[in-house]
Amino acid sequence: MPAVAERWEPRDKRKFFTYLLVELVIMAGTVMLAYYFEYTDTFNVHVQGFFCYDNAYAKPYLGPEESSAIPPALLYALVAGVPTLVIMISETVLFLIQYSSKELDSQEKTMLTGDCCYLNPLVRRTFRFLGVYTFGLFTVDIFVNAGQVVTGNLSPHFLTVCKPNFTALGCQHALRYISHQEACTGNQEDILRARKTFPSKEAALSVYAALYLASYITCTVKAKGTRLAKPVLSLGLMCLAFLTGLNRVAEYRNHWSDVIAGFVIGVAIATFLVVCVVHNFKGKLLLSEDPPQDNMPNAPMMNMSRVESPLEKYIASQETDDEDEPPQSFKERILGFFRWIRGRFGHFEHLQNTRQ
Structure with a gap:
């Protein structure tokens, strides 16, 4: 008999839409702040x-970011596109495998989300994982931009694009410190970009996407023969993220400290979302075939055999045989229990001798 989805009460419906509204507001605020x-x-x-x-x-200075070996457009396309495609394809394949392995009439294939609509579990899981991933991308961007704005750390090629007039600044020796902004005579956009390097955005986004996708593959794919394929694929993704950070240092666009800080931010946010938000990507693709216990009042209960302890047997015997006697003290009950145990062992030895 197919499981029937339970209709929600009006109060539960209000709670659901309230939670949904709060999540949408948080997501919109995160996107606006990143913008x-x-x-x-x-x-x-x-x-x-x-x-x-x-x-x-x-x-x-090796040129603008577009001339890099890993240009921003390519990096952002891979960070946004690859996890999206992998999660959508994997969820669809897993859903179809489980769907085809069950009888079509054996269970309900939709998840109730309110009195007005039903949501397929495939859509629900896909939107959940991709929504959390998208939220993490904007969160990484906010953390990185906040660090760059607050610190204003200079890039390795800053003096090349700044083009200061050392003679006018009185730089007769290298220990003179220049603090005023008017010291630079180069292109203002290049100078502003050269002041925003800590932490490295490219390193943070790449390692975040790699770790989130590697965790998804490791926790979700349970097919046989993937014992080595999953670690190889996961480590390959992490290696690509590591090479992205190395490229930033090799092209003198970031310091080692910038790249390491970006790695720390990406790993921390990805780990938090995977462990605490999506709970290692746990969740059922379909509803369980067995209806809940509350919906089966006439179902037979399974009797489980249980071994009673000697103390429980003694207490039960005392309650049935000595109901009319006055209550005994704790000491008397303990002594009586040991006498009962000794009598049980004597009875057991008598049976053994009789059998022999």
Whole structure:
């Protein structure tokens, strides 16, 4: 008999839509905050000074970000597209495998979300995992942009794009510290970009996407023959993220500290979402075939055999045989229990001798 979805009470329906509204508001606020950090000048970048002829900031400038070996457009496309495709395809395949292995009439194939609509478990799981992943992407972007705005850390090629006039600044020796913003004469956009390197956004986004997707593959795919395939694929994704950070250092676009900080942010956010939010991607693709106990009042109960302890037998015998006697003290009950045990062992030895 197919399981019938239980209709919600009006109060439960209000709670559901309240929770949904709160989540949508949080998601919208996260997207808006990321937008203000990324595309507006609402938050001013901290202007950090530098020493004259500082070799840490005098590396060559290899061109804009688009000329990098891993340009931002390619990185963002991979970070957004690959996990989305993998999760959608995997959830669809797993759902179809489980769906085809069951009888079509043996269970309910939809999940009730309110009195007005029904939601397929495939859609529910896919939207849940992708929604959490998207929220994590914007969260990583906010953390990274906040760190860049607050610190204003200089890139390795800062002096190359800044083009300061060392003679006018009085840089007769390298220990002179320059703190005013007007010291630079180069392109203002390049200078602003060179002041936003800590932590590395590319490193944070790449390791976040790699760890989230690797965790999904490890926790979700349970097919035979994947004992080595899953670790290889997961470690391959982490290796690509690591190479992304190495590329940022090799092209003098970030310091080692910038890349390490980005890795820490990406790993921390991905771990938190996987463990605490999606609970290691646990969840049923379909509803259980067996209806709940509350819906089966006439179902036979399974009797489980249970071994009673000697103390329980003694107490039961005392309650049935000595109901009319006055209550005994704790000491008398303990002594009586041991006498009863000794009598049981004597009876057992008598049976053994009789059999012999």
